[in-house]
Amino acid sequence: MAESYVREDIAAVEGLTSSAQALLHWADEVAGSAPAEHVYRNKEGRKTLRFGRGGHSYFLKLHSGIGWGEICKNLLQLRLPVLGASNEYRAVLALTELGVDTMSVAAYARFGANPARQHSMIVTDDLVGTVSLEDYCASWASHPPMFSTRLKILRKLADSAGRMHRAGINHRDFYLCHFHLDEQTLASASPTCHLIDLHRAQLRASTPRRWLVKDLGGLYFSAMDCGVSRRDLLRFMRWYTPGGLRPALTEHVSLWRAVERAAIKLYRKDHGREPPALAAS
Template sequence: MSSPQLFLDEPFRSLWAAQDPFAAVEALQGTVYRELEGRRTLRTEVAGRGYFVKIHRGVGCAEIVKNLLSLRLPVLGAENEWLAIRRLTEIGVDTMRVVAYGLRGSNPARQRSFIVSEELAPTVSLEDYCLDWPNNPPAVGLKRALIRRVAWIAGSMHRAGVNHRDLYICHFLLHLDSPPTPATLRLSLIDLHRAQLRTATPRRWRDKDLAALYFSVLDVPLTTRDLLRFLTAYFARPLRLVLREEEALLGDLAQERQRLQKRFARKSAAGEMT
């Protein structure tokens, strides 16, 4: 049996002194956001400060087989999120700060793990921040700065060999310590439990992330110039080269957008008829 992996920072280093961290994390109380047989997510408070806790109890052989037969990669525990956060922090991408992490067991079906991160507050998700843009457009400079920052985060992540697998704008948090301006805005990328890490991100997984991001801004009033601005910042290359070298990607994204728009139009029409 492999040795447990364990990282504890304050306040949990002191709070769990002389305790089994794997038992102590199970005893934490708070607001539960998700409760499944193999996973629990909650928000807890220690000394007036908020923390998010994810506990993985092993998914079981049946769940692993079911995911593989569906051509999906199962989430086996907290290790991928721990490693992804470390790598993003190394390259300067703002993300969660881990204060406790543990992994025990070598059998993926029975492995137990947990990760505790500081609550990022005050923040708002980009999805919520953009909701009123059709009625209340942001200042042009701020919108362009946000586009460039999202593009830089996505590009930096992919160039560092990380793909998110849930890259929607709801997983970008805008910090509100002070009113965001083009010069001071700060975005953090969260929810990395499905992330994959390699020495280089395969084109297939890069494009899946970009398609997800593109889909998540369908209701955000972005112009063609805004999208071109994103591509220039994401690829960090002149636009003329991007348009020439990434022609296949751009075609795929356009088709995916049309497909999703038609799909949701059909769903809306069906809802109105019932």
């Protein structure tokens, strides 16, 4: 079984065809020649690296198959294994269709029917000039941003999460570090904030409650050191929930209580202490 896509700009620069096998051969060559300092991950059948072509910077994720042993280990741990680049490719297309800021795909290929040995890759544009929200918001507890900036980012996060979840997509690694902000767009009503690292995303007709809790709990956990206030939480709940704050605090109140418990549990596990108290405003 084979799938492939290549964008015209990179195809022209590299002389690529849309053949899945040709694209995978090219990706193997790019990965094999990458300097060590450009390789961000190389284990469990996946290699992630940055490379440049034609004056542009890209990221390549190359999947070489994780083997039946790793598949069985994941299933025994009640975790769905990541078999290749297909999840990420489909998630990017779906989020783009929904109007959620995410990555831009320059090339994609998948070849092979054996899930343990499937060969696949995805190339995305490097988000040059952006900053992760984890870094951007790191000093907010001691140096709060302008109120308008705080509101814009909160609203953007709630809007992206809501669109994604209502469409049946969950991220599984939904933390501030996986949102990349283009600071030059902060002057606009809705700044650009790209959601990345979608290789573990799941796509269904609807998102099960447990995965809503995992995603939202992870996002809240990652923001706990950023001076989050009770009003911030209420604003997020209002913008995330169809119908606003009233249904969030009535028919959906059990969801938000579960989200809070999940976030506190993650914080205790990761930091070995209680999370900071909510900011005053």
